[in-house]
Amino acid sequence: MPTSTEKTRNKSAYWAGVRDGAPFILMAVPFATLFGVIATDAGLTLAQAMGFTVLVIAGAAQFAALQLMVENASIAFVLLAALAVNLRMAMYSASLVPYLGAAPLWQRVCVAYLNFDQTYITSIARYEARPEMTVGDRVAYFLGVATPITPFWFGMTFVGIVAGQAIPDAWALDFIMPIMFLAMVAPMVKSLAHVAAAAMSVSVGLLLVGMPAGTGLLIAAASAMLTGALVEVWMERRAR
Amino acid sequence: MTYSSAEIWTIIIIMGVGTFLIRFSFLGLIGDRPMPAFILRLLRYTPVAVLPGMVAPLVLWPAATDGQFDPVRMLAAIATVLIGIWTRNVLWAILGGAATLYAAMGITALL
Numbered sequence: 001m002p003t004s005t006e007k008t009r010n011k012s013a014y015w016a017g018v019r020d021g022a023p024f025i026l027m028a029v030p031f032a033t034l035f036g037v038i039a040t041d042a043g044l045t046l047a048q049a050m051g052f053t054v055l056v057i058a059g060a061a062q063f064a065a066l067q068l069m070v071e072n073a074s075i076a077f078v079l080l081a082a083l084a085v086n087l088r089m090a091m092y093s094a095s096l097v098p099y100l101g102a103a104p105l106w107q108r109v110c111v112a113y114l115n116f117d118q119t120y121i122t123s124i125a126r127y128e129a130r131p132e133m134t135v136g137d138r139v140a141y142f143l144g145v146a147t148p149i150t151p152f153w154f155g156m157t158f159v160g161i162v163a164g165q166a167i168p169d170a171w172a173l174d175f176i177m178p179i180m181f182l183a184m185v186a187p188m189v190k191s192l193a194h195v196a197a198a199a200m201s202v203s204v205g206l207l208l209v210g211m212p213a214g215t216g217l218l219i220a221a222a223s224a225m226l227t228g229a230l231v232e233v234w235m236e237r238r239a240r
Numbered sequence: 241m242t243y244s245s246a247e248i249w250t251i252i253i254i255m256g257v258g259t260f261l262i263r264f265s266f267l268g269l270i271g272d273r274p275m276p277a278f279i280l281r282l283l284r285y286t287p288v289a290v291l292p293g294m295v296a297p298l299v300l301w302p303a304a305t306d307g308q309f310d311p312v313r314m315l316a317a318i319a320t321v322l323i324g325i326w327t328r329n330v331l332w333a334i335l336g337g338a339a340t341l342y343a344a345m346g347i348t349a350l351l
Contacts, residue, residue, distance in 0.1 A: 072241065095286040101270055101271050179316060201288065201296075
């Protein structure tokens with residue numbers, strides 16, 4: 001049974017999460033609207049487009065699947081490609097284990113459903129910076145980060161379906177997503193090992209860009225994680 | 241699109257369940273059992289291992305310019321990273337990056 005001071009602390013962790021998640025509304029609004037517009041253009045009904053957004057809740061994979069569906073790819077290929085795009089989230093899931101593994105099952109189910117790039121990166125950065133957080137605080141923070149983003153993701157998809165008005169190219173919204181991702185990851189580069197991992201990720205990612213749906217990225221990420229860990233070991237040996 | 245309604249729903253539901261299972265995988269199955277030290281070490285690098293490789297092709301070969309290198313987008317990306325490392329603040333990095341993007345676009349339009 002959580003004590004009342006624990007509850008107060010969880011509450012403040014939740015609100016800290018809400019505050020840190022709020023900037024991502026900037027990204028959720030245009031991309032969710034765009035998904036609604038494209039899904040309707042492609043011939044999905046309102047229920048299907050909303051079902052997509054609510055059940056899958058992963059922007060990149062939704063766009064990838066839609067693109068393949070417009071091209072009338074086989075169902076198996078659509079599923080395989082879209083799920084490959086999401087496989088990086090298995091890495092996210094594993095890296096949350098040391099922080100959230102002890103949470104009750106239902107809380108881990110909620111976190112898993114809401115585990116997308118923005119919630120994951122924002123939360124893991126906070127967990128690293130504040131090792132004293134309790135498991136309850138960490139779950140509250142994660143759900144806090146998801147709170148401002150998720151309703152906008154759902155709501156603006158609906159607006160996109162109903163309004164069906166595309167956003168002008170001149171706004172260069174294509175580049176808001178890369179800027180967001182770079183802004184999320186840059187503050188996490190804290191040591192030589194992080195720099196080495198990021199450099200490896202970029203090199204292998206560019207080299208394997210031609211590989212189908214996300215598979216190149218998985219290889220890039222795996223080699224970058226190994227690079228980071230090995231450089232860390234090497235630095236520890238040198239420091240001794 | 242030539243799929244039947246049932247086929248579209250099949251895609252949506254399998255994608256939804258599949259994505260959830262990917263996200264739940266390790267968090268759900270391992271729980272609070274201890275993990276080997278080297279695995280923990282690897283996992284610490286997950287964010288810096290995934291995002292740079294995901295973004296790099298979008299920066300070098302933007303879809304909006306049909307894959308042509310675009311100095312404006314490159315400049316905005318560099319500004320975002322530098323501000324992010326300098327301020328250690330996501331919001332400042334986003335605002336600085338977006339401001340650079342629109343300022344450079346404005347200047348290019350005037351030239």
